Amino acid sequence: MLADRMTSEERMKALIEGKEIDRVPVNPFIQSFAAKISGIPFKEFFADPEKCLNVQLLTKELYGHDGGFSFGWTDKGAWEFGGKISYPEPNQLTPPRNVDNPVKTPEDVDRLPDPDPKKAGQFPKMMEFARLLRKKGLPINLYAGSPSTMAASVIGKERMLRWYYKEPEALHKVMRKVTDFILRNTDWFIGEFGAASITANTSVPMETNQLISPRMFREFAFPYICEIHEKLIAKGVKRFFIHLCGDHERNLPFWEDIPITQRSIISIGSEMDIEKTAAFFGEDYIIGGNVPTTLLQIGSFEEVQEASKECILKGRKHKGGYILMPACDLPPLTPPINVYAMMKAARMCEGYVPGN
């Protein structure tokens, strides 16, 4: 098994440039796992940008992985638009949760504010975190949605799923509101850091075909994702990280028309196939994924290593490049040795030229 011959920064730069690298990169998609293994309360991880970054830095040092750093939790929207959240209790290993949703009726939609990201919900601390990264010369991620996921937080997920049929006009109004909010935030970040040096992150859990049809994706999600991407590219954003959370197989044809800059990364869940997805997006894009998260949490070291090897064997054939990743955020209860299993599997695949 080879020791790493490149730094993570060198490896990722070479991957994006399509050059040979020492091994398949590994992004364990670490977030609150860092809190768990460091022993800090989850409340502190989600409330204190400095502590959040510190434990992620130490975790990266421990494993030598190739992932970045992030602050915040997926459920953005309710708090930002006037709802309340509750932070986890000391013994809870969960992110903050929405106590209520600002919108319960179509009439509530017309009363929604236009929040300023500098003051709304998670976003001021997301900026604080990004500033810490910039001070350390580390890469910054820019939240680019998805609007559907944010709308679901504002309206409530089950209510939103009904509104696709029952209140489509009200739903579009909420989508408009959240899209505008996302764009105000992207303007803020771009103004502060410059567009060329940040990676726009779009994660699409509410758009999975396990929830909605391709038809609903086309009507309600696609236009807003496109708008955000077009505007970010027009402002100079050079790279995206797209996380297709869940099964997006039937939405894929629409992704052909969503603007994504070349050499962006598309990561997939365990419901999708690495080779098929890689073939669909083509050589201009890097594919990441998709060791099942349940396996990471409950599987043995050997099982995780084997699953990682299978992913690598599929992914390394893609000429666009491949990153070994879990199917989604690394579960905080993942035995730490299983993250090492992923790293070991990648290090055992000697020398990596995308496509070989």
Add this chain to the structure above:
Amino acid sequence: MQRTKTEILNDLADAVVTMDENRAVELAKEALQANIDAYEAITTGLSKGMEVVGQKYENGEYFIPELLVCSDAMYAGIDVLKPHIKADSIKTVGRIVIGVVEGDTHDIGKNLVKIMLESSGFEVHDLGRDVPLKRFIDESERLEAQIICMSTLMTTTMVGMERVIDMLRGAGLRKRYKVMVGGGPISQSFADKIGADGYALHAASAVKKAKELLGIS
């Protein structure tokens, strides 16, 4: 011209499949006026429609929004018919306690499973979400349930499912209940590992599994 019972029952099913809440209500009223037994109108009209909806969901034609809105039509019809149900006409195929495990508030999946189980004739007692683990057992004992259904969307809370099973064993109650688990991070291998009796990938298959566990065809 008076419509036949078959026509009305078929239309009740169709109103559910086509997500037509208003039509389901009108047809439920028509069924009562035509002296169709209220319970029969539910089981062979509305619920039959929900069965078709379940099949469409399994076939990939319907998705979660469709399932929810179809169920709204079904329940709208049931609300009209329920007060007219004769107590001795109710035939429950099984009694189930269902809930989302402690620490988790994601309940769409659980709500869908509940809808499909109820429409298939199960008596379902919904404990809601973030259910303290012992409550699954306490309520099952109180209600004399046959199946305990647990749901979660989070890897951090799925460990609670195994704890419930361990608690059942500890109390000498394991054989009294069938335990079904489901949710995003759950898999057959996880269900096997924790000693659950059944795992369902989605709401439609939960019905089949529940019937199988109780030996019902």
